[in-house]
C-alpha cells in the first residue's frame with residue numbers, strides 16, 4: 001500500500017539536524033510552496049532549502065475560498081508529484097483540516113504523507129489540544145513542523161485572515177504555545193502574521209528554527225506561496241507580506257533566485273512586509 005518514491009531515498013537532501021545547524025550558524029532558510037514536479041525541480045535547482053506542499057493548494061490550485069476542503073489524498077498526490085522534482089530540498093507536507101485532530105488520525109495521515117507522498121516532515125496548525133498529536137508523531141519518528149499565529153484552518157473561528165498576537169495577553173499566549181510545541185517535539189515552527197518583535201523574541205528563545213510569513217525579518221527562515229512570488233493574483237487583496245519577485249527577477253528562475261538571495265542576505269522581508 002505504501003509505495004515509497006525511490007528518488008527520495010537516493011538523493012542527498014537537506015536533513016532535519018541540518019536545519020538546526022543552519023539556525024546555529026545563522027544561515028537563513030529559504031522556503032517556497034510547490035504543488036507539482038516542474039516547479040519543484042526549478043526551485044531545487046535555484047537553491048531553495050525547504051519546499052512545502054501547502055494546503056494553500058485548496059485556494060491557489062483548486063480555487064476554493066479557504067484551505068478547509070483539502071483532503072489527505074490531495075496532499076499525498078501533490079507531495080508525490082513534488083518529491084519527484086526534488087534532489088536537495090527538504091519536503092514538508094501540510095496536514096489538512098482535522099486530519100490531525102486525534103493522534104490516531106494524525107499518525108495515519110502523516111504515514112501516508114511520508115511513505116506515499118515522499119515527504120520528510122509534516123506540518124500542522126496550532127498548539128493546545130494538538131500538542132498530543134505533535135508528541136505522538138515526533139515520538140514515532142515523524143518530524144513535525146508546527147504552525148502558529150494566523151492559522152488559516154481556524155478561519156471560521158477567527159472570522160478572517162488577521163494578524164495574531166497583537167494584544168499583550170495574546171502575545172504571551174503565542175510565546176507560551178511556541179515553547180509548548182517545541183517541548184512536544186516539533187523540529188520547526190512556521191510563524192504566520194504575527195508582530196515582528198514577537199516573532200523575533202520567539203526565534204531568539206527557541207532552539208528550533210522559525211520560518212516566518214508576515215512575521216518580520218528576524219525569523220530563521222522565510223516562506224512564501226509560489227503564486228504570490230510570481231505575482232499571480234488569487235482574487236484576494238494582497239497581504240502585506242507578499243512580494244512579487246518576478247518584477248525584479250525577470251523570469252521564473254530569476255524570481256526564485258532573487259527570493260533565495262534576498263532571504264539569505266536578509267534583504268527580504270523589510271519592515272514594510274511585516275506588522276508592528
Ligand SMILES: Nc1nc(=O)c2c([nH]1)NC[C@@H]1CN(c3ccc(C(=O)N[C@@H](CCC(=O)O)C(=O)O)cc3)CN21
Pocket residue numbers: 055056059060067150152161162163193225227228234236237238239240241
Ligand atoms: N496565495 C496565498 N498566499 C498565502 O499566503 C495564503 C494563501 N494563499 N492561502 C492560505 C493562507 C491565507 N493567508 C492569508 C490571507 C490573507 C491575509 C491578509 O490579508 N492579511 C491582512 C492582515 C490585516 C490585519 O489583520 O492587520 C494584511 O493586510 O496583510 C493574510 C494571510 C496566507 N495563506
Ligand SMILES: CC(C)C(=O)C(=O)O
Pocket residue numbers: 033052053054055056057094190192213223224225
Ligand atoms: C503559507 C504556508 C505556511 C502554508 O501553510 C500553506 O501554503 O498552506
Ligand SMILES: [Mg+2]
Pocket residue numbers: 054055056067094152
Ligand atoms: Mg497551510
